[in-house]
Amino acid sequence: MPRTPEDHFAQAAHRHYEDAVYLHDDGRLPNADHHYGFSVECALKSLLLRHLNATTAPYKPGGMPVPWPWTRDSSGKPKKHGHLPDLWSEVATLARGRSGNTLAAMLNSSTPFATWDVAHRYHGGPMLSSTTMNERKAAATQILTLHQQTLITGVLQ
Numbered sequence: 001m002p003r004t005p006e007d008h009f010a011q012a013a014h015r016h017y018e019d020a021v022y023l024h025d026d027g028r029l030p031n032a033d034h035h036y037g038f039s040v041e042c043a044l045k046s047l048l049l050r051h052l053n054a055t056t057a058p059y060k061p062g063g064m065p066v067p068w069p070w071t072r073d074s075s076g077k078p079k080k081h082g083h084l085p086d087l088w089s090e091v092a093t094l095a096r097g098r099s100g101n102t103l104a105a106m107l108n109s110s111t112p113f114a115t116w117d118v119a120h121r122y123h124g125g126p127m128l129s130s131t132t133m134n135e136r137k138a139a140a141t142q143i144l145t146l147h148q149q150t151l152i153t154g155v156l157q
Contacts, residue, residue, distance in 0.1 A: 005056045005069075006049035010151060013042035017144050024137060029128050030120070036140040037116040041084050043147040044091045045069050047103065048081055051156035052094045083118040085111065095156070102157040103146060112139040 020035035045068070048054035054069035059078050066080075071094065073079045081090055092107035094100075112135040150156050 004049075006046045009042045009046035009049065010147065013039050013046060013144060013147060015039075016042060017140055020137070020140065024133065029133055033116070033128055033133060033136060034121055036136045037084050037113055037118070040113060040140050040143050041087055043143050044087055045081065047100075047147060047150065047156060048091060048094070050150065051100060052091065054081060054094075084113045084116050088113055100156040103143075106139075106142060106146065110135070110139065112136045 016035045017039035020032045020039055023029075023032035023035060045054075048069040048071075049056065052071070054071050056065050056067065056069060058065055059070070069081045070078045071081070079090075081087055088107055088111060092104050095104035095107070112132070116136070146157065
């Protein structure tokens with residue numbers, strides 16, 4: 001069976017989540033936090049590609065496929081969907097008014113990754129409170145659960 005970009009993002013989401021839980025349980029919070037963020041990012045990208053009209057197709061005919069999901073903005077220009085925290089609000093906006101009410105409500109109810117930054121991988125990261133870690137773990141668990149349900153049912157809730 002061919003592997004699609006959305007399959008790769010889905011697999012990465014679960015791999016990063018499992019690593020995050022392991023690291024969290026071991027008290028390695030900055031690395032756990034980073035993996036929670038990547039798990040959410042990958043799950044959201046999988047959902048973008050499967051259900052929210054994103055693609056990794058070339059921007060121009062005959063061009064090379066791109067490694068990230070993108071959509072066209074209201075003026076027709078390509079809009080790259082990159083990292084958290086921006087990806088969180090982008091997906092919430094795209095899910096509004098379509099199938100995905102559960103996802104949109106989840107993303108609009110809180111922003112636990114508002115201070116998460118992909119660049120934290122280059123240093124020890126900020127000191128994280130247990131409250132922040134628990135909020136991020138809960139959000140990741142919720143999104144990964146929704147993502148898994150979507151893979152099983154084929155419907156974004």
